[in-house]
Amino acid sequence: MSDPIGIQIRNLYKIFGPRGGEFVSAVQGGMSKQELNDKHRHVLGLRDINLDIPAGRIQVIMGLSGSGKSTLIRHINRLIDPTAGEIMIEGQDVVRMPPAALRSFRRHKTAMVFQKFGLLPHRTVLNNVGYGLEVQGMDAAARNEIAMRWIERVGLRGFETKYPSQLSGGMQQRVGLARALTNDAPILLMDEAYSALDPLIRYDMQTVLLDLQSEVRKTIVFITHDLDEALRIGDRIALLRDGSIIQQGTGQDIVLRPADDYVSNFVQHVDRGKVVQVGSIMEPMSASNTNGHAIPEHTTLSEALRQMLSSRLQVIDVNDMANRPVGQLSLERAIAVSAGAA
Ligand SMILES: Nc1ncnc2c1ncn2[C@@H]1O[C@H](COP(=O)(O)OP(=O)(O)OP(=O)(O)O)[C@@H](O)[C@H]1O
Ligand SMILES: [Mg+2]
Structure with a gap:
């Protein structure tokens, strides 16, 4: 298995239109998307994006429709050329890769999962999943063995001879995921991959992804509109x-310390009790608390409240993974945070 690799995006701009490059300095000087459109008929896709996507983690990208999510993810495998900026992967700038190097990078380092599944209708599940390996020239026996491994891993054993139209949406997306995993690429790009699925199926697919991720440790860029999904699977959210x-x-940062009203609007309906972890809201240890009750730092706020109320505690200790005390939480603070007042 290949080692996970990080992605560093630096000062990335995309201005759609024939003369995009001419307007970078105006945009750098503060010209708005609206003004650029009104005055120059060019569309601001991305403005000064700086993002470090950690190796082997899930980076979620969120935002309203038209905010630039797809534009950003398509820069990572350069389906879109930037107007300015750098995308550094393993010390190489994807933006400056010559065509042959870019083809090899796309094929070996990245894989994509699409919202509409992108399956070939006249090929079986097995031949869809093995398609990328076939294109690379791998013989049938070898590619079928690899494809079957991933088909089993996404829970589709027994369906390998079916055609996409014989499968439900959730199963088709499992095929899409298996196909993306066969080339062993360290970077997985998922643009609203789960958005077309029903909520329960979607939840299942999140579980599949999280289980797989704990095994294969890819660098995953995952676009979603859904905050619950973002909070569940994202190690980092932008x-x-x-x-x-x-x-x-982190999800905790975004829920507890939204940077402005736009972010507040995104997170206002979140169930803080389920999302917030006590480690994110604890206070410094005070020597006076010796009631002997402690909870791990990853405990949810609602579970902490339940324990404090049932044991009639005004304060509870918070322990780290190694069971060492690292802070404490008062009942007053727990209630204030869960009510959105802190
Ligand atoms: N090829 C293009 N030419 C001109 N403008 C474009 C092009 N592609 C995207 N845009 C514009 O760039 C902006 C960002 O679009 P993008 O598709 O990245 O948004 P998004 O966040 O993915 O939206 P959605 O949630 O609807 O998928 C939008 O204003 C869009 O109209
Ligand atoms: Mg999009």
Whole structure:
């Protein structure tokens, strides 16, 4: 299995239109998307994106329709050429890769999963999953063995001779995922891959992805509109608005410390009790608390509240993974955070 690799995006701009390059300095000087469109009939896709996507982690990109999510993910395998900026992967700038190197990079380092599945209708599940390997010239026996491994891994054993039209949407997306995994690429790009699925199927597919990720440790860029999905699977989340990153951080950062009203609007309906972990809201240890009750730092706020209320505690200790005390949480603070007042 290949080692996970990180992605560093630096000062990335995309201005759609025949003379995009001429307007970079105006945009750098503060010209808005609206003004660029009104005055020059060019569309601001991305403005000064700086993002470090950690190796082997899931980076979620969120934002309203038209905020630039697809534009950003398509830069990573250069389906779109930037107007300015760098995308560094293993010390190489994808933006400056010559055609042959770019082809090899796309084929060996990246894989994509699409919202509409992108399956070939006249090929069986097995031949869809093995398609990329076939294109690379691998013989049938070898590619079928690899394809079968991933078909089993995504829970589709027994369906390998079916055609896409014989499968439900969730199963088709499993095929899409298996196909993306066969080439062993360290970077997986998923643009609204689950958005067309029903909520329960979608939840199942998130579980499949998280299980796989704990095994294969890919660098995954995952676009979604759905905050619950983002919070469940994202190690890091970046929020885009009008082509700019408004906030980036962990789910905890975004829920507890939204950078502005746009982000607040995204997170206002979140069930804080289920999402917030006590480690994110604990206070420094005070020597006076010796009631002997402690909870791990990953405990959810609602579970902490339940324990404090049932044991009639005003304060509870918080322990780290090694069971060492690292802070404490008062009942007052727990209630304030869950009510959205802190
Ligand atoms: N080829 C193009 N030519 C001109 N403008 C474009 C092009 N592609 C995207 N845009 C514009 O760039 C902006 C960002 O679009 P993008 O498709 O990246 O948004 P998105 O966040 O993926 O939206 P959605 O959630 O609807 O998929 C939009 O204003 C869009 O109209
Ligand atoms: Mg999009």
